[in-house]
Amino acid sequence: MEVTTQQIYQKLSQLSNPQLNLGLLSSLDKKLGKTPNDLGLLTLQLELFQKAGMLTEAFTSQQKIAELSGKFVSDEITSAAQQLSPVTKYFNVGKIDPNNFSAAPLVLIDDFLSPNLVSELLTHTIEHEHKFRMANVGSDNPHYVPDKRLTHVCFDLGKFKAHFRDFIKKNINNFTILLDVPHFNFDKSEIKITNHLNGGFFQPHADNTAIYGDSKRVISWLYYFHQTPKAFEGGELLAFNSNIEQQEYYTHKFTKIEPINNRFVAFPSCFYHAVTPTLLTDNQFSNGRMAVAGHIRFN
Amino acid sequence: MNNNILNLNSVISRAENVLDCTVDNEMVLMSVTSGDYINLNAQASAIWSEISESQSVSMIVEKLLGQFEVELEACQQQTLDFLNVLQQEKLIEVA
Numbered sequence: 001m002e003v004t005t006q007q008i009y010q011k012l013s014q015l016s017n018p019q020l021n022l023g024l025l026s027s028l029d030k031k032l033g034k035t036p037n038d039l040g041l042l043t044l045q046l047e048l049f050q051k052a053g054m055l056t057e058a059f060t061s062q063q064k065i066a067e068l069s070g071k072f073v074s075d076e077i078t079s080a081a082q083q084l085s086p087v088t089k090y091f092n093v094g095k096i097d098p099n100n101f102s103a104a105p106l107v108l109i110d111d112f113l114s115p116n117l118v119s120e121l122l123t124h125t126i127e128h129e130h131k132f133r134m135a136n137v138g139s140d141n142p143h144y145v146p147d148k149r150l151t152h153v154c155f156d157l158g159k160f161k162a163h164f165r166d167f168i169k170k171n172i173n174n175f176t177i178l179l180d181v182p183h184f185n186f187d188k189s190e191i192k193i194t195n196h197l198n199g200g201f202f203q204p205h206a207d208n209t210a211i212y213g214d215s216k217r218v219i220s221w222l223y224y225f226h227q228t229p230k231a232f233e234g235g236e237l238l239a240f241n242s243n244i245e246q247q248e249y250y251t252h253k254f255t256k257i258e259p260i261n262n263r264f265v266a267f268p269s270c271f272y273h274a275v276t277p278t279l280l281t282d283n284q285f286s287n288g289r290m291a292v293a294g295h296i297r298f299n
Numbered sequence: 300m301n302n303n304i305l306n307l308n309s310v311i312s313r314a315e316n317v318l319d320c321t322v323d324n325e326m327v328l329m330s331v332t333s334g335d336y337i338n339l340n341a342q343a344s345a346i347w348s349e350i351s352e353s354q355s356v357s358m359i360v361e362k363l364l365g366q367f368e369v370e371l372e373a374c375q376q377q378t379l380d381f382l383n384v385l386q387q388e389k390l391i392e393v394a
Contacts, residue, residue: 015336023320024329031315031331044318044331253334 001277002147005203008251009277012238016256016276021052037068050091053236053256055108059089080174085109090178091255096268098211101250104239104271105179108257112264117163118225124158125193125225126286131156132195137205149202151275152195152285157292164223164292165189172296175219179268181211184218187299195288196235198280204240207269207295209247217295220273221266224259224291235259235278235289242272259289269295305356305382307375310394312353317390319347330388337388342367343381353394356382 049058081088092103135153136142237257240249249272316331326344328337385391
């Protein structure tokens with residue numbers, strides 16, 4: 001890993017530290033006790049929840065801010081979320097300002113697959129360990145760069161390829177509504193299984209240079225799964241507040257998505273994101289931080 | 300008194316727009332306005348603790364001299380330097 005990347009991760013580790021964010025939230029609670037409807041303080045509370053990966057609390061906080069500001073969630077958004085899943089959470093809808101730093105719109109679905117399917121997917125992945133190789137970086141001229149990324153990848157998903165592909169295709173419209181992406185002609189969804197073993201990471205990057213940039217990727221998505229009890233630490237996805245036009249991102253403003261078993265997450269590909277280093281003491285393939293990962297492409 | 304220039308007689312208190320907490324024995328401040336963070340070392344943490352109530356800089360220095368092995372002049376200068384940083388970040392109020 002490059003020294004600069006190590007320094008970034010060190011900073012990100014501090015900023016997403018639960019002890020720090022819970023401490024600051026506690027300090028903020030005292031102020032909110034005096035002025036419970038202060039929109040500035042509530043917005044900061046939402047940011048701290050997002051940085052701490054406390055997404056249930058963030059979702060509630062976001063709804064309170066919307067109600068207090070009179071910006072009620074539209075029927076279209078509610079319906080899109082419901083069609084994806086009854087437990088869909090969505091963040092930062094309608095907040096993209098291409099010329100400014102914006103929080104990444106996110107769709108989050110916990111308990112995505114039935115327990116049987118999760119178990120089958122885990123078994124499939126472990127049985128196909130021999131088909132995994134080190135992942136490349138870059139969509140135009142893919143190449144292996146261990147300083148930027150350490151991910152094992154496999155393109156054989158068996159029956160799960162159709163399962164995920166069909167879900168994505170059926171819900172393109174819902175994703176565009178919830179992720180603030182203009183309608184587009186669907187081409188296909190790239191799809192693969194990844195596994196992060198000890199030291200696995202993916203440094204901050206964006207999967208496209210604009211909403212409709214050259215890589216053709218519009219929406220990036222991940223489905224996390226792993227052995228239970230979990231054998232690894234880290235491997236969190238950080239989705240950074242990004243300036244799409246300038247292709248820049250804030251390292252101190254982000255949403256942390258923990259790789260919880262059976263969790264699906266999607267976001268616009270042009271938003272910068274990173275995967276924090278995984279700590280896996282026994283470094284067993286079967287105990288890794290696994291994900292099905294995909295990119296929805298436009299035509 | 301000119302609020303832009305701190306001296307030993309300045310009376311300091313915490314601003315409203317700041318959050319604080321302790322992580323692994325180190326204090327961290329966060330500006331509510333900018334969202335910026337400041338990590339405090341032991342001496343800076345002691346200063347921040349002192350100004351939970353309004354205090355003059357000279358009083359803060361006196362208390363620090365009782366806690367840290369430091370010369371008077373150095374302590375005065377370092378305290379003023381740190382308070383100047385906090386003032387620039389609008390994290391303190393100066394009476």
